[in-house]
Amino acid sequence: MQTTTTAGTENLTAFRTLINEIHDLNATQALLGWDLETYMPPQGAEMRGKQMATLATLSHNMMTGPQMDEHMTSLRLPGVKEKLSPVDQALVREVGRSYDKSKKIPVELLQAMVETTTEAHPVWVEARKTQDFKKFQPVLGRIIDLNRRMADHLGYEDSPYDALLDEYEPGLTVKQLDPLFARLKSDIVPLLKAIQGSGRAPETDFVFNGQFPANQQMAFSRLVLEAMGFDFLRGRLDLAPHPFSSGSSTTDVRLTTRIDEKDVFSALSSSMHEGGHGMYEQGINPELNRTPLAEGTSLGIHESQSRMWENQVGRSKAFWQHFYPKLQEAFPSLKSHSQEQFYAAINRVRPSFIRVEADEVTYNLHILVRYEIEKALIEGRMKTDEIPDAWNARMQEYLGITPANDAQGSLQDIHWSHGSFGYFPTYTLGNLYAAQFFSTARQQIPNLEQQIASGNLLALKDWLNKQIHWVGKSERAETIVQRVTGQPLDAKYFVDYLWTKYGEIFALSRN
């Protein structure tokens, strides 16, 4: 027995070295990816693709090679786990998760997925351009079949969709998601109807249709990010056509934003969103660097950090009490409108066809449409030729509008052409987690609202660092939610947040 346990732990240093090296390759790949989206010259794409593919192959080979086989076998021997520190236990758990997945999926299936999605991307672009779903349908059908095969190899209990969800939100199942979405549907659809029936439509042109120079917008984004506590000694903000954030360690986090010179709010809003992601990465215990534990624990929790800064803070009255006079100084045309008018404008609610342009109230209804369709496709209850009608019927039922064409409907998102099924629900989870965390933060941080109103955002940042960021991926999402808020995820907090906020703006009473 003694020799068995020693065999498990004596190679821990070698295991850690291997993990560090794999992580270095992945982090380098992320940095090349950031450069590709920001500063790479236009003709650099082909060689960059090869460089990134080489790194990906090296990392995959190390993850599945004989050295890793040995480590995984010995670290999983009976009695070994108990000898490991909690962090090493989490490390073995998370590495083991990726290791098992890479062993379960046959190489030919992975290759077929890469080839099919590479082929699908230009087809999707063309189909969207010509508003013709039928062009995309055949290759989409093959992507769905490949995803169903993936699910079979990965294994699941109730729904094959569970196996795909697990990729983005470890442990999440349809059984947990269905009641969350049911609650959102039953509470948000009537809220939207009440808002539309209120007859109130705030003036918005002074925010979204003016002239706001790009360099000043960038400067304002930086000012707010600094106030939030984003550390520019350990991060950057640059421009990219599609805003994103990426990190290679807690000391190097890259944010991007996109500027529309007619719109004074969108760049700031996306900077705050990406800043929330970036501060999560900066806030992780640096001792976890160079391991897969130095990441957000799940996409849903990651998104909760960005949504909280973007919405609970960036679209709040308190925040603009401090920052609106500063915004007016930077952009004098805003002096014609009050803080109340600005607050109403940035919180306008109107059903629209495009998810990424949706407001806080309607956003999750867009996700609900996708969730129901994805689940039916993966469970084999819907055929690809039924997608456009299924989409339009749901848009009409939940949002009261019907897309005029497929580009406004089922062709609008890039995700399916990438082969990503099970990703969309993490956006909604982010909103739900954000509301639940923020509700706890308000109870635990004295005078949080007054602090925000006086421009002090650091109390919230410190609380998030301590409660959520520090553990990185060493705790699972559901453990974090339970520990921080004292209960499992509940859609109630988000629904209450919406009704309280929009009830006040549109003078509604909830019955």
Ligand code: ZN
């Ligand atoms: Zn995000």
